[in-house]
Amino acid sequence: MIDAAALGLEAARQVRAEFGDVDLDTLAERMGVAVEMSDRDGGYGTVIVFADYAPRPPRIRLYRAAIATLDGRLDAYPDRDILPTGTRTVFLAHELFHHWEALHPDQAPSRRDRALSEMAAGAFAQGLLGLRHHPSLLEKRAIEPS
Numbered sequence: 001m002i003d004a005a006a007l008g009l010e011a012a013r014q015v016r017a018e019f020g021d022v023d024l025d026t027l028a029e030r031m032g033v034a035v036e037m038s039d040r041d042g043g044y045g046t047v048i049v050f051a052d053y054a055p056r057p058p059r060i061r062l063y064r065a066a067i068a069t070l071d072g073r074l075d076a077y078p079d080r081d082i083l084p085t086g087t088r089t090v091f092l093a094h095e096l097f098h099h100w101e102a103l104h105p106d107q108a109p110s111r112r113d114r115a116l117s118e119m120a121a122g123a124f125a126q127g128l129l130g131l132r133h134h135p136s137l138l139e140k141r142a143i144e145p146s
Contacts, residue, residue, distance in 0.1 A: 002109055004116040005134070008123025011100050011107075016128070024092045024128070033058040033099050035092065041065065051091035053098040060095040062088060073141045079131045090135050093125035100124070 019030040028035045034057065042049035042063040050070065051062045071086035083090065098121060101108035109116035122135045 002112070002116055004109055004119035005123040007107070007109060008097060008120035008125075009127040011097060011104075011120070012124045012127030015096070015100060015124075024089050024096070027128075028060065028092065028096060031058075031096065031099055031103075033060055033096065035060045035062065037062050037064050039064055050087075051095050053095040055099070055102045058099055058102070060092060060099070062091055062095075067091065070138065070141060077137065077141055078133050079137075082129060082131055087138060089129060090125050090131075090138065093128045094121045094135065096128075097121035097124035 015027070015031070019027055022030070025035060036059065038061050040063065042052060042061065043066065048066055049063060050066045051060060053060050067086065067088055074080050074083070074087070077083075098117070101117065109120050119134075119136075125131070125135050126133070
């Protein structure tokens, strides 16, 4: 059984060692990934989409409205102090893990189990950003009534 959290944290360590301890936009650039903010609604039905990754060409799209709505609900979020400018960096880091998976298909949990891939991506973001808690706690904030 794969330990998704350990894989995500190890991938974060590898990425920092290879590309440097830089801000995430610079990291994305060094990894060869374009990053764009979109005013489109990436969700569907009752599903909220904050970001997505496309491998060809490598691109991360961050959905401005969904992120802004979540940012407005962070008062009680335990890692709020680590995210002074909001959650954009969490979603960017999460999607950078999916790019790492594309670059390392032999190690990618997405080949076996999408849920493991998502857990690893959260741990990757946690490691890159120094969060005390796995970012899955953000999901609770996103679906709470305002």
